[in-house]
Amino acid sequence: MYIDTDFLIIGGGTAGCWAALNFRKYSDARVLIAEKADIKRSGCLAAGVNALNAYIAPGKKPQDYVDYARADAEGIARGDLLLTMAEGLNRAAGKLEELGLTILKDEHGQYVTRGWRNVKINGENIKPILAKAVLARKNITVLNRVNVFEYIVKDNRILGAYAIAVDEPVMYVISAKAVLCATGGASGLYKPNHPGFSRHKLWYPPFNTGAGYAMGIRARAEMTTLEMRFIALRCKDTIAPTGTLAQGVGAKQINSAGEVYEDKYGITTSQRLHGTVMENLSGRGPCYLKTKGITKEQEMDLVKAYLNMAPSQSLRWLESGQLPSVKNVEIEGTEPYITGGHAAAGYWVDTNRKTTVRGLFAAGDVAGGCPQKYVTGALAEGEIAARAAAKYMGEKTPQLNTNEAEAVKQFLEGSGGVNVSFTVDDLEEEMQAVMDKYAGGIGTSYRFSEASLKIADEKIQELEKQSNLISATDMQELVYLLELKERLTLCRSLIVHLSVGKETEYYINSRLENGRISVILRPLVREGEVYEH
């Protein structure tokens, strides 16, 4: 099926929905959101969120946020991106409230902040609120249950994208003047904490498979900082966030002997994790957040807070009867995720969030160089990208070549074609085991070496070949197969980034050239500069 639009947004999540809403301010061209699930509850916000983690409290300035986020990323973050994002954080929070989000206020009508960067909300319904606003706009068309898997690019200029319906055998050829990639980050590259029945009990949505990264890598877009993986410290088993316990009720990190170890290692996000890994390695694990002794009232507020964002943790407490006032909460590190929302991994963009492919923009977790975006930062980036895309509309786009679309269709139909004894699930499990063992997963306490990365690279390339042999039996299978290939593509680039080693004066970037991932080192960009490709 052929569809023609002006501004195609791939992924109707946080950044995608916001870009659609804001694009209307700058242009009356047509907008189409292509979303693999349903925008009402898709992506990171599906279960709800705990707070707005990026906000600038009175007395602080956007520059303070830049300084904080860059220091946390050990200097490897773009000043221009952080500053332009930080300037939009509070506006985004205000808009969310207008749309119906509950934000906690004091008696003077001011938002109640936790620290200077965080406002308290009821985030259970944040995604339905966003979706409702999008659906109320007439000029925004939403295509739900449509999985985008390839860009259409000619002479380094984007012309649209290929997609398939999740439920029926339909292929879409979407042509557009400008495209925004807002597919979120990637989970499922590494073996998870619980690889059995609960293998999808991850922190990051298992359905954000890294499609945006993979499509970009294949289209030879430049990527940045993939080596900065995000490893979360989470409640054991349920993989629910721990910040609510640590910052909310002041629970300290303790080891099995009851000693507080967070003072020894520090309390930045990465230090909290590092400390836990070290305590475990030194035989002083398991580790806990010390909640024992909190009041019954605090406990009930925690049960409610978790119901609003990670209901599995509340279920754990309620079914076991061992609530946090009587039992400390065991914690563990997750497998690594790739995201530009917490870390800085993603597309290399200019200050306006334009990628190195003409007409292609990126925002949210898939966009690199700008860590600690969280919800409001993803919104702010969606707004910046929408403005830039609207400006770009004027350029004339060449016609699509329909013969190429026919070839893609044949590729999908004939995918594989040989009878093989392994399945998509088999290869996915193997990929995760390879990454775990040789590219620094949970199993090696996140460590790797030059030699192990070399093995990882060989094995991932082998798996890529095998994935080409599999045929899908229905549309759902085909989606899973495409997702596996996306993850393998991303794994390859990730391994290259990890092998470069640590840089402090440069960003590690990469691009596909003649079938190989080549590395580009780029000098640091400061705030106040406008970066152009």
Next chain:
Amino acid sequence: MSIEIRHDLCTACGRCSLICPGSLIKFKEKKAVIPHPERCWGCASCIKECPSEAIALFLGRDIGGLGGRMTVRREGSLLHWTVTMPDSSSQTVTINSRDANKY
């Protein structure tokens, strides 16, 4: 972590199937089913969307589940979350979506 669908309560309205962020819920003989329960993220979107409380969330044995089933009922801005244990004992926690989290 996964869900269970009670076919005696399911009216086949299809809402859960549309809402699941992983498109995991399908239809078989006019009832909602989850062919791959191990693919569930546990986000609870479907249990909130189901008008007949036909869907329950549970913790898999591999992550220490004890057989409790969690359902939720919506009443205006209120969400009533109930955990029912195998011995039929249950507890309910009610949240008003107009109240912000304390933490």
